[in-house]
Amino acid sequence: xxxxxxxxxxxxxxxxxxxxxxxxxxxxxxxxxxxxxxxxxxxxxxxxxxxxxxxxxxxxxxxxxxxxxxxxxxxxxxxxxxxxxxxxxxxxxxxxxxxxxxxxxxxxxxxxxxxxxxxxxxxxxxxxxxxxxxxxxxxxxxxxxxxxxxxxxxxxxx
Amino acid sequence: xxxxxxxxxxxxxxxxxxxxxxxxxxxxxxxxxxxxxxxxxxxxxxxxxxxxxxxxxxxxxxxxxxxxxxxxxxxxxxxxxxxxxxxxxxxxxxxxxxxxxxxxxxxxxxxxxxxxxxxxxxxxxxxxxxxxxxxxxxxxxxxxxxxxxxxxxxxxxx
Numbered sequence: 001x002x003x004x005x006x007x008x009x010x011x012x013x014x015x016x017x018x019x020x021x022x023x024x025x026x027x028x029x030x031x032x033x034x035x036x037x038x039x040x041x042x043x044x045x046x047x048x049x050x051x052x053x054x055x056x057x058x059x060x061x062x063x064x065x066x067x068x069x070x071x072x073x074x075x076x077x078x079x080x081x082x083x084x085x086x087x088x089x090x091x092x093x094x095x096x097x098x099x100x101x102x103x104x105x106x107x108x109x110x111x112x113x114x115x116x117x118x119x120x121x122x123x124x125x126x127x128x129x130x131x132x133x134x135x136x137x138x139x140x141x142x143x144x145x146x147x148x149x150x151x152x153x154x155x156x157x158x
Numbered sequence: 159x160x161x162x163x164x165x166x167x168x169x170x171x172x173x174x175x176x177x178x179x180x181x182x183x184x185x186x187x188x189x190x191x192x193x194x195x196x197x198x199x200x201x202x203x204x205x206x207x208x209x210x211x212x213x214x215x216x217x218x219x220x221x222x223x224x225x226x227x228x229x230x231x232x233x234x235x236x237x238x239x240x241x242x243x244x245x246x247x248x249x250x251x252x253x254x255x256x257x258x259x260x261x262x263x264x265x266x267x268x269x270x271x272x273x274x275x276x277x278x279x280x281x282x283x284x285x286x287x288x289x290x291x292x293x294x295x296x297x298x299x300x301x302x303x304x305x306x307x308x309x310x311x312x313x314x315x316x
Binding site: 006007008009010011012028029041045047048049050051052053054055056057058059061063072073082083084085086087088089093094095097099101124126127128129130131132133134135136137138140141142143144145146147 | 164165166167168169170186187199203205206207208209210211212213214215216217219221230231240241242243244245246247251252253255257259261282284285286287288289290291292293294295296298299300301302303304305
């Protein structure tokens with residue numbers, strides 16, 4: 001492919017959530033602890049869910065469909081200073097792709113019952129991956145401008 | 159947006175890597191420990207890198223451009239049994255989106271020098287997010303079919 005071409009994806013499902021608008025939606029799953037939601041995987045992709053029920057946590061890759069304005073520098077929820085968009089986790093990104101690691105409670109056919117939801121109702125789902133500590137946990141981590149924001153982070157930590 | 163429409167993204171950069179083909183490319187950053195690579199962020203997005211240099215680890219969201227065949231059930235590298243594509247981490251997904259958490263060594267303008275590279279040369283970059291343990295590390299994790307694959311996982315663990 002030509003690297004400058006558009007990349008096209010198709011939603012494989014959508015999120016059903018009690019949060020109907022950005023206001024009041026938790027900014028991360030850890031802030032939405034125990035909030036229940038449903039991931040509807042469209043039936044044509046249901047076969048891909050085989051054996052997912054053994055995992056306690058799954059990574060949802062979502063299209064942040066309400067993020068209308070892409071900014072390269074923005075002031076995040078957890079600070080009063082602007083930072084580059086690639087140094088923050090907010091939704092107004094050049095490609096509004098979101099990552100949400102949620103708890104998987106129960107699988108019923110093409111329906112995943114999840115906990116710790118931080119996603120707005122109707123959000124298109126692009127992919128699901130199993131969460132694996134061997135791949136997804138890192139050591140000796142430094143968190144840049146967030147180092148001094150422990151009080152803020154604590155609110156979002158489980 | 160209509161949920162069934164295509165979602166379009168544009169590459170914001172690309173990966174420069176010593177791995178020129180899938181064969182021999184590490185399957186995860188932990189298997190590519192200390193391998194050096196470069197993330198080239200296209201100059202029009204360089205402003206978005208402000209303050210990223212304070213983070214030790216970044217999440218690269220990439221388009222797995224060489225994954226040609228999408229399968230709903232596949233036998234992963236670490237097992238002899240087939241599993242649903244959403245229960246494994248392989249590239250042949252309905253939407254071939256990859257997540258790679260790498261170490262950030264140095265930032266020079268629009269160039270990020272990274273370590274622990276597991277990505278093939280020329281791979282399009284879709285997004286960069288800072289890695290935050292408060293958001294990205296989970297407790298009481300169960301890893302499904304991988305529970306019995308400790309010997310395999312160990313090879314990929316740092």
